[in-house]
Amino acid sequence: xxxLRVVSPSAQLELRSDGFxxxxxxxxxxxxxxxxxxxxxxxxxxxGMRNVPARGRALLVANHAGIIPYDGAMIRTAIIAEHPHxxxxxxxxxxxxxAMPFTNMLLVKTxxxxxxxxxxxxxxxxxxxVGVFPEGVKGASKPYRDRYRIRRLGRGGFVQVALxxxxxxxxxxxxxxxxxxxxxxxxxxxxxxxxxxSLPITPTFPWFGLGGMIPLPxxxxxxxxxxxxxxxxxxxxxxxARLVLELSEQVREWIQSxxxxxxxxxxxxxx
Numbered sequence: 513x514x515x516l517r518v519v520s521p522s523a524q525l526e527l528r529s530d531g532f533x534x535x536x537x538x539x540x541x542x543x544x545x546x547x548x549x550x551x552x553x554x555x556x557x558x559x560g561m562r563n564v565p566a567r568g569r570a571l572l573v574a575n576h577a578g579i580i581p582y583d584g585a586m587i588r589t590a591i592i593a594e595h596p597h598x599x600x601x602x603x604x605x606x607x608x609x610x611a612m613p614f615t616n617m618l619l620v621k622t623x624x625x626x627x628x629x630x631x632x633x634x635x636x637x638x639x640x641x642v643g644v645f646p647e648g649v650k651g652a653s654k655p656y657r658d659r660y661r662i663r664r665l666g667r668g669g670f671v672q673v674a675l676x677x678x679x680x681x682x683x684x685x686x687x688x689x690x691x692x693x694x695x696x697x698x699x700x701x702x703x704x705x706x707x708x709x710s711l712p713i714t715p716t717f718p719w720f721g722l723g724g725m726i727p728l729p730x731x732x733x734x735x736x737x738x739x740x741x742x743x744x745x746x747x748x749x750x751x752x753a754r755l756v757l758e759l760s761e762q763v764r765e766w767i768q769s770x771x772x773x774x775x776x777x778x779x780x781x782x783x
Contacts, residue, residue, distance in 0.1 A: 532602075532631070533620035539600070542622065543592065549582075550589040553729050554688055558590050560736035563682055566597035569636045570739065571674045574684035575662050575767050576645035577654070581605055582727060583689040584624070587643055590734050602635050603643040604628075629673050636677040643684075644670045646760075659690035660775060662768040668756040671742075671763075675750040678743035683763045685770035688732030691781045693725075730781050733774040737766050 550556050564570070574587060584603035592598045604627035610616045625631045627644070635642045646665035654663070674681050740762065742749075749755055 532623075532625050532635075534600075534602070534623040535621040536600070538621045539623060542618075543589075546585055546589045547593060550586055550593060553727075554586065554732040556586055556590060556688070556732040556734060558594050558734050558736070560738075561590070561594045562596075563736045563738050564591055564595060564641070565680075565739070566595070566599070567639070569639045569677060569679040570641050570682050571632070571636065571670060571679045572601060572641065572643040572682050572684050572736075573665070573670055573763050573767075574643065574645055575660075575686055575771065576647045577659070577686070577689040578692050578727075580693070580725075580727070581609065581624075581645075582692055583686050584643060584645070586689075586732060587684060587686070587734060588623075591641070599641055601641045601643045604632055604645070606649060629669055632670075632673045633677055636673065636679045642679075646670050654695065656690070656694040659694075660687070660771050662764055662771065665760050665764050668760040671756045671759045672750040674742050674759075675745055675756075676747045678747070680739035680741050680743070681759070681763060682739050683737040683766045683770075685735045685737070685767045685774060686732070687734075687771055687774040687778070688730045688781075691730035692727040694728075728782075731778050731783055733777060735770050735774060737770065 564572075572587065574583065576583060581603065584605065588601045588603060591601055600623050603624045605619055605624045606627050610619060610626065625635065632642050632644065646669070647663045648666060654661070671681070673679070740759065742759065745752075745755065
């Protein structure tokens with residue numbers, strides 16, 4: 513696949529042993545912070561953890577919410593906290609999330625990777641567990657009135673990556689992330705002027721300044737679906753537009769139906 517790249521357009525990072533900057537020792541040191549949010553703040557409950565393989569390649573495909581990728585962090589933490597054989601999931605993150613120096617360092621050292629099909633392919637070919645959010649920025653910034661309406665999962669690029677690498681697709685449904693920063697408006701014209709993909713307005717931001725960036729303590733559920741095996745189709749099937757669309761819709765429909773089942777398990781968004 514050629515030389516691997518993880519750097520954002522605004523920064524150059526010292527690449528570590530795996531070529532992407534992942535620092536397992538640093539990740540272990542900050543793990544307790546993630547576990548506190550997981551167990552105490554968002555009180556995450558998990559279904560289907562045994563659908564995540566203990567070893568070998570697999571592609572986690574999840575719904576997305578919130579400009580800050582807390583959902584990716586909680587999916588990773590769930591696998592560390594609940595899996596009988598914990599392993600690190602490598603989440604693919606959009607380029608602008610690497611723009612801030614501290615965020616850049618934190619994301620990369622904890623194993624997150626710049627979202628690009630080549631990076632996903634390279635990691636899967638190493639038999640890694642890789643996580644993607646095909647709804648992208650549009651999913652992350654959807655208004656609160658449209659919460660948990662799963663949008664089209666991009667153009668099926670994640671399916672093509674899975675087909676080319678023979679990696680099973682594991683759909684993941686997340687409930688709780690939509691209420692962390694409820695979006696009441698998105699100032700797209702101003703966002704474009706600032707070079708941002710979106711500029712969401714929430715009940716707390718920008719009215720409370722930096723304090724408005726504190727995530728709300730919503731109640732979370734995460735469900736992992738049964739793997740969708742694609743290896744039988746062969747790598748050449750990645751060019752079959754109909755198959756790519758069918759598999760993409762199968763994943764989207766599972767996520768939507770599972771989200772619909774999980775939401776009533778909360779009495780309110782906080783309990």
